[in-house]
Amino acid sequence: MAQYRRVSGSVGLITLQNPPVNALSASVRQGIVDSVKRALGDQKVKSVVICGQNGVFCGGADIREFGRQMSGPPLVPMIHDIEAANKPVVAAIEGSALGGGLELALGCHYRISHSKAKLGLPEVTLGLLPAAGGTQRLPRLIGVPAALNLITTGRHVTAAEALQLGILDHVTEHNTVDVAVKFALSVTGESLDGRRISSFSCAPLSDLDSLFEEAMLKARALQYFFFAQRAVGRWSTPSGARWDTSQPRPVRKAAVIGLGTMGRGITVALAQAGLSVVAVETHAKQLMEAKKAVPSMLKRGAVRGGTTIEPDSITYSETVQAVADVDLVIEAVFEDMALKEKVFQQLSIVCKPDTLLCTNTSSLDVDHLASQTRHPELVVGMHFFAPAHVMKLLEVVYGRRSSPAAVATAMQLGKKMGKVSVAVGNCRGFAGNRMLKRYLEQAFFLLEEGATPELVDRALEEFGFPMGVFRMSDLSGLDVGWRVRKADGLADTSLTGTSARVRQGCRYSPLGDLLCEHGRFGQKTGRGWYQYDKPGGRVAKSDPWLHNFLDEYRARHGLVPRCIDQQEVLERCLFVLINEGFQILEEGIAAGPEDIDAIYVFGYGWPRHRGGPMFYADMVGLERVVERLERYHQAHPNVPYLQPSGLLRRLVANGSPPIHKWRNVIKNRNSQL
Numbered sequence: 001m002a003q004y005r006r007v008s009g010s011v012g013l014i015t016l017q018n019p020p021v022n023a024l025s026a027s028v029r030q031g032i033v034d035s036v037k038r039a040l041g042d043q044k045v046k047s048v049v050i051c052g053q054n055g056v057f058c059g060g061a062d063i064r065e066f067g068r069q070m071s072g073p074p075l076v077p078m079i080h081d082i083e084a085a086n087k088p089v090v091a092a093i094e095g096s097a098l099g100g101g102l103e104l105a106l107g108c109h110y111r112i113s114h115s116k117a118k119l120g121l122p123e124v125t126l127g128l129l130p131a132a133g134g135t136q137r138l139p140r141l142i143g144v145p146a147a148l149n150l151i152t153t154g155r156h157v158t159a160a161e162a163l164q165l166g167i168l169d170h171v172t173e174h175n176t177v178d179v180a181v182k183f184a185l186s187v188t189g190e191s192l193d194g195r196r197i198s199s200f201s202c203a204p205l206s207d208l209d210s211l212f213e214e215a216m217l218k219a220r221a222l223q224y225f226f227f228a229q230r231a232v233g234r235w236s237t238p239s240g241a242r243w244d245t246s247q248p249r250p251v252r253k254a255a256v257i258g259l260g261t262m263g264r265g266i267t268v269a270l271a272q273a274g275l276s277v278v279a280v281e282t283h284a285k286q287l288m289e290a291k292k293a294v295p296s297m298l299k300r301g302a303v304r305g306g307t308t309i310e311p312d313s314i315t316y317s318e319t320v321q322a323v324a325d326v327d328l329v330i331e332a333v334f335e336d337m338a339l340k341e342k343v344f345q346q347l348s349i350v351c352k353p354d355t356l357l358c359t360n361t362s363s364l365d366v367d368h369l370a371s372q373t374r375h376p377e378l379v380v381g382m383h384f385f386a387p388a389h390v391m392k393l394l395e396v397v398y399g400r401r402s403s404p405a406a407v408a409t410a411m412q413l414g415k416k417m418g419k420v421s422v423a424v425g426n427c428r429g430f431a432g433n434r435m436l437k438r439y440l441e442q443a444f445f446l447l448e449e450g451a452t453p454e455l456v457d458r459a460l461e462e463f464g465f466p467m468g469v470f471r472m473s474d475l476s477g478l479d480v481g482w483r484v485r486k487a488d489g490l491a492d493t494s495l496t497g498t499s500a501r502v503r504q505g506c507r508y509s510p511l512g513d514l515l516c517e518h519g520r521f522g523q524k525t526g527r528g529w530y531q532y533d534k535p536g537g538r539v540a541k542s543d544p545w546l547h548n549f550l551d552e553y554r555a556r557h558g559l560v561p562r563c564i565d566q567q568e569v570l571e572r573c574l575f576v577l578i579n580e581g582f583q584i585l586e587e588g589i590a591a592g593p594e595d596i597d598a599i600y601v602f603g604y605g606w607p608r609h610r611g612g613p614m615f616y617a618d619m620v621g622l623e624r625v626v627e628r629l630e631r632y633h634q635a636h637p638n639v640p641y642l643q644p645s646g647l648l649r650r651l652v653a654n655g656s657p658p659i660h661k662w663r664n665v666i667k668n669r670n671s672q673l
């Protein structure tokens with residue numbers, strides 16, 4: 001229902017009353033219709049304010065009435081009558097104005113909101129359209145592009161953003177209804193000609209078709225990704241193991257070896273999944289720190305998720321002997337093969353003969369680790385992403401000898417931990433990091449050729465990544481990749497002349513290595529590709545030192561900087577990553593494009609509305625991807641990864657079939673198993 005009263009002498013105040021969110025039930029709509037009629041008919045009333053009780057304007061249509069026989073006055077004429085009123089009507093928005101709630105506010109002549117309120121048209125998330133005027137009034141008020149974005153994403157915007165977009169007339173920190181009443185008094189008698197949104201004309205746009213085309217593409221990408229997420233659960237390996245024929249083993253008790261950042265996150269994720277966990281750390285100081293950190297991570301998670309955690313589900317130990325009776329072990333020690341070899345040899349002796357041994361390595365050889373054990377068929381990779389208790393992605397890496405049951409068990413455990421588990425074959429970097437390597441290389445090459453970290457990051461962020469490659473590198477730490485390159489014998493900055501920029505016959509950029517030698521590890525040292533106000537600082541600022549350093553570097557190597565545009569950044573960085581994805585499919589490291597897309601969306605921040613790298617390639621057109629790669633390869637013949645992969649060429653030769661038909665063309669000729 002709605003309560004009506006006259007306040008401040010001449011303002012008719014209509015308060016929606018339908019706990020908990022004042023949704024527009026039949027009786028609320030009836031209450032509004034009756035109250036508006038009363039206010040307009042009362043000569044003492046010169047203006048009207050509409051608000052909601054208990055600090056919420058209106059949560060939209062009453063979802064509890066969905067599926068029932070429609071009764072009460074319909075929304076569209078009700079809102080239209082408000083707009084047509086000859087007295088000013090002001091919406092006083094607190095809490096939320098969503099769906100029909102925002103449509104009601106758009107029918108009012110003025111909108112005043114509290115700074116903490118949220119506004120939006122979330123109908124799309126319920127399979128509806130904002131059909132009570134939202135699709136008509138919002139574009140007229142804020143323009144088609146911004147309205148299309150709100151309508152197709154259903155996202156809620158803050159009052160500040162709504163003000164900036166032009167949805168709101170005023171935002172207040174004070175009592176919104178009081179402010180709205182004062183405002184209503186101040187506009188009494190003013191002309192309403194320019195306040196009725198449905199009479200506004202829509203600003204003409206020359207590129208309207210392409211705008212709608214873009215929105216359609218986003219919708220297609222989201223629909224594709226919905227099914228892609230589900231497809232990855234139906235895993236298969238080139239040896240013929242499959243999700244529906246492989247029986248997972250029960251896992252009740254698990255162990256984590258190594259309680260650094262990753263190990264702690266994995267311990268938390270296992271405990272949150274209801275497992276009993278043995279957490280092992282051989283360094284006393286690190287163990288002590290983990291004993292403090294893990295319970296507080298669990299507590300924070302429980303508060304967020306409204307769950308309870310058995311405090312004694314985790315036992316800590318300083319020795320590997322403590323894992324003798326567990327069903328599954330996840331090794332998360334430092335990324336060093338010799339150290340991991342030793343751990344696997346120990347585990348093979350200590351554990352029950354049927355214990356599954358998993359490694360959280362991000363790139364090392366799972367087959368080699370399996371060869372250190374008595375039961376290599378029970379070894380798989382479980383590659384988590386930091387922070388392991390938050391990130392959704394888990395790469396389950398099967399080796400040459402991993403049994404179907406071992407793969408099925410790791411996949412099922414991942415699911416139990418709330419992860420999207422993707423089965424991939426064993427190769428350097430598996431699927432995700434292998435592709436990332438090519439993307440990073442191109443970003444470095446672009447700096448050598450004249451780009452700045454700011455330019456590259458801007459292009460990637462405008463594409464939709466939450467962070468560009470350099471900001472991301474500063475966040476995760478430049479030293480991580482440096483250590484790997486040193487172990488691989490690549491990071492040698494003593495080389496001079498042309499050999500400084502070539503390794504194993506291919507182009508190499510030592511820029512990352514040089515920065516690390518200057519102690520610039522990113523956020524943790526307060527300096528990286530950007531500068532930060534202090535070590536651990538989060539806000540990246542452009543760094544003149546870095547720009548000078550790049551100038552000197554180019555001069556030293558005789559590189560003449562050129563103008564690089566955003567399109568080249570995107571094509572160089574993304575197409576080379578995509579090309580590696582095709583190579584991975586060709587080799588059978590990933591079973592289908594959906595696997596790669598799920599890995600990139602859930603693990604690497606690829607924007608979901610672009611469906612993932614393989615879907616994006618399909619959208620751009622495979623022929624175009626080939627043509628651009630060939631062109632860049634011609635310009636950079638010492639970068640072999642710019643050569644289009646065999647599978648990509650075969651797909652083009654087969655008439656570029658749509659992505660759901662690629663599996664027919666993929667032949668796992670170079671399968672790893």
Ligand SMILES: CC/C=C\CC(=O)SCCNC(=O)CCNC(=O)[C@H](O)C(C)(C)COP(=O)(O)OP(=O)(O)OC[C@H]1O[C@@H](n2cnc3c(N)ncnc32)[C@H](O)[C@@H]1OP(=O)(O)O
Pocket residue numbers: 020021023059060061062063064075096098099100101122123126128130131132
């Ligand atoms: C003719 C069609 C016209 C228009 C189309 C529409 O309007 S479609 C509906 C569009 N509205 C929405 O989608 C809003 C959905 N609700 C929310 O987003 C949130 O609930 C909201 C309003 C932001 C509040 O969030 P908060 O976190 O504060 O609370 P919570 O989500 O737990 O909800 C509290 C209780 O309110 C109930 N509820 C929420 N929205 C509605 C609604 N539109 N109709 C009926 N009930 C609603 C919700 O179920 C909770 O109830 P409870 O009994 O406590 O579980």
